[in-house]
Amino acid sequence: MKNEKISVIGCGNLGKSIAKGLLDDKDFSSENVIATRRNLSLIKDLEEAGAEITSDNCYAVSKSNIILIAVKPYNVSKIIKEIKPALIEGEHIIVSLATGLGTAEISEMLDGKFPVFRAMPNIAANIGESVTCICGKNSDQEQTAKVKFIFDSIGESLIINEELMEAATVLGACGTAYVLRFIRAMVQGGIQIGLDSKTATAMVNQTVKGAAELLIERKMHPEFEIDKVTTPKGCTILGLNEMEHNGFSSSLIKGIVTSFEKIEK
Ligand SMILES: NC(=O)c1ccc[n+]([C@@H]2O[C@H](COP(=O)([O-])OP(=O)(O)OC[C@H]3O[C@@H](n4cnc5c(N)ncnc54)[C@H](OP(=O)(O)O)[C@@H]3O)[C@@H](O)[C@H]2O)c1
Incomplete structure (x- = not known):
């Protein structure tokens, strides 16, 4: 995973915890982590820890291949519309952390062209002790393993069927x-x-x-x-x-x- 470039779009409570988990994990290179939000003053600590920070989501996407979308559920479609022109088929993997938004809906927003994952961590992500349930669509084993690896940096993660995501x-x-x-x-x-x-x-x-x-x-x-x-x-x-x-x-x-x-x- 050392060479994977990961963008965390929307580094609020959860996004920031995940970015921190990646920066603390020796399996990821800190220069390969890009964190975004509009108010950059609130993620200066991520920059000090080695991440690149920006408010330009399309720039972040163009510099990475795994995109974690950590904004509130009602902002997801807006973010996808914004980053869509920067996404390249066969290169990018999309991971949504939004509660209640299915992979089918997200995949539809992306015209079914990209592997899409949905991940549900919990608040203990803040201290690297989350349990994160993950499911995917249009994805293969290698992509699934990469996404699981990311969430293993903030605790334990499990791959489950999407119909069990609410449970x-x-x-x-x-x-x-x-x-x-x-x-x-x-x-x-x-x-x-x-x-x-x-x-x-x-x-x-x-x-x-x-x-x-x-x-x-x-x-x-x-x-x-x-x-x-x-x-x-x-x-x-x-x-x-x-x-x-x-x-x-x-x-x-x-x-x-x-x-x-x-x-x-
Ligand atoms: N917190 C949890 O434990 C938890 C657990 C499971 C799932 N989730 C899911 O995770 C997502 C995030 O939850 P949260 O609690 O972390 O929310 P949050 O603290 O509000 O974080 C969302 C961040 O998105 C940023 N944002 C909004 N618009 C943006 C834009 N156009 N470009 C870049 N960044 C933007 C906001 O920062 P700026 O205003 O500075 O841009 C904000 O800090 C939600 O979808 C939620 O359902 C959360």
């Missing part, structure tokens, strides 16, 4: 909010049983991180690890069962389904 958005992107609310509830419980907020937050954050890393490392089902910490008649199983009697798993599942139904509409 992936709920679990991967909305999922961050569900987990944060779970963390907040644990902190509140901790305060009620005597810990101060700062201590409870530090303990809960590390407990959640440790539990997730345990599963990632050991590749086990959560219940396997739960069995290890639930002594018969002990305090953990009593607490867990009380949570289940009050609808813990059920409310989480219902919330996920409700988000999904909303996104499907």
Whole structure:
């Protein structure tokens, strides 16, 4: 990937995180990263880190072969119209990060002439810990591997079928909010049983991180690890069962389904 030239069009919250991820990754050459937005003063740090910055999207496209479009969904068609004259068939790969915009719609804007990908990262892209789901249209394996490589620089990435993209958005992107609310509830419980907020937050954050890393490392089902910490008649199983009697798993599942139904509409 050292020779791939990548433009990130619209370096706001997400675009900037991705550009930073690429600049920090030794598999990419920083001089091959071009970042755009209209207000350049807000991406001076990317320039200091080695990227080229510009407000000229067509210039950025002419200097690169992989184009990440990170503007708001309502700006995507405007950006595509703007950069279309600079796109060369057989050379450019388009990746849209816009929520809810399908590859078919984007491909149509480009007259079906270019490989088009859709990628859905989450907010942890800011610290290189996103999970990004990717799907493509008019694309081959080599192009798919290149796009996956880019998103591996900001965490983990998965190639999925486009019909699962809405479900992936709920679990991967909305999922961050569900987990944060779970963390907040644990902190509140901790305060009620005597810990101060700062201590409870530090303990809960590390407990959640440790539990997730345990599963990632050991590749086990959560219940396997739960069995290890639930002594018969002990305090953990009593607490867990009380949570289940009050609808813990059920409310989480219902919330996920409700988000999904909303996104499907
Ligand atoms: N944030 C997330 O965690 C997340 C997760 C998944 C998907 N997404 C998707 O990612 C996209 C970006 O979201 P965001 O939260 O990063 O939005 P954002 O912070 O508003 O970033 C968009 C950027 O686009 C720039 N822009 C607008 N018009 C432009 C133009 N003509 N040329 C160049 N740059 C232009 C804006 O900067 P200037 O005004 O300076 O030009 C702005 O900073 C959205 O489509 C969203 O659906 C976001």
